[in-house]
Amino acid sequence: MKKSGLVLCTTLLFTAPSFAAYERNKAVPVQQVLFGEVRSVRNITEQELVQDKANGRKTFGGALLGGVIGNQFGGGSGRTAATILGSVIGGSVAHNKQQTSHYNEYHLVELMIKVENGEQFMVVQDVDSQMRFNTGDDVRLVYLSDNTVRVDKSY
Numbered sequence: 001m002k003k004s005g006l007v008l009c010t011t012l013l014f015t016a017p018s019f020a021a022y023e024r025n026k027a028v029p030v031q032q033v034l035f036g037e038v039r040s041v042r043n044i045t046e047q048e049l050v051q052d053k054a055n056g057r058k059t060f061g062g063a064l065l066g067g068v069i070g071n072q073f074g075g076g077s078g079r080t081a082a083t084i085l086g087s088v089i090g091g092s093v094a095h096n097k098q099q100t101s102h103y104n105e106y107h108l109v110e111l112m113i114k115v116e117n118g119e120q121f122m123v124v125q126d127v128d129s130q131m132r133f134n135t136g137d138d139v140r141l142v143y144l145s146d147n148t149v150r151v152d153k154s155y
Helices: 001-020 055-070 077-097
Strands: 032-052 100-117 118-127 138-144 149-153
Touching: 032 118, 055 077, 100 138, 118 149
Parallel strands: none
Antiparallel strands: 032 100, 032 138, 100 118, 138 149
C-alpha cells in the first residue's frame, strides 16, 4: 500500500493544475473514501509557461499585409521583388512582435495525511480559499471515478 501512496503522490504532483476544474453542484461517482488526520501542510506554487498559440496566424497576416503593400511599388520584376520583400518583412515583423509568452502561477497545498489504518498519503491539490488546512485537522480523502483525489475537511 505504501507503493500506491507514492504513485498517488507522484501522479497528483504532475497533474495538480487539473484540480482547478473541480466543479460545484455536480454529482460524481466516488470510488473510495478514507478518513485521516493532517500531519503537515505546506503551501507551494507551480508555474506553467503559456505561449501565444495564435503566432502562426499573426505571422501569416503580417506576411500577407506586407505582400499587399510591397505589390504597390515598382513594375514588372521590380513589383514581384517588392511583393516578396514586403511579405518577408511583414511576416518577420509580425512574428517578432508576437513572440509572447507568460507564466501562470498555480497555488497548491501539499498535505501529509495519516489515515485510520496508519498509512500515510501525500496529496497535492489546488488551494481553496474557503478550506484552509492545519496540522491536526480531521480530513477525508475522496477518490473519484476519474482517478483524481480530493481532500476535504471531515466535519
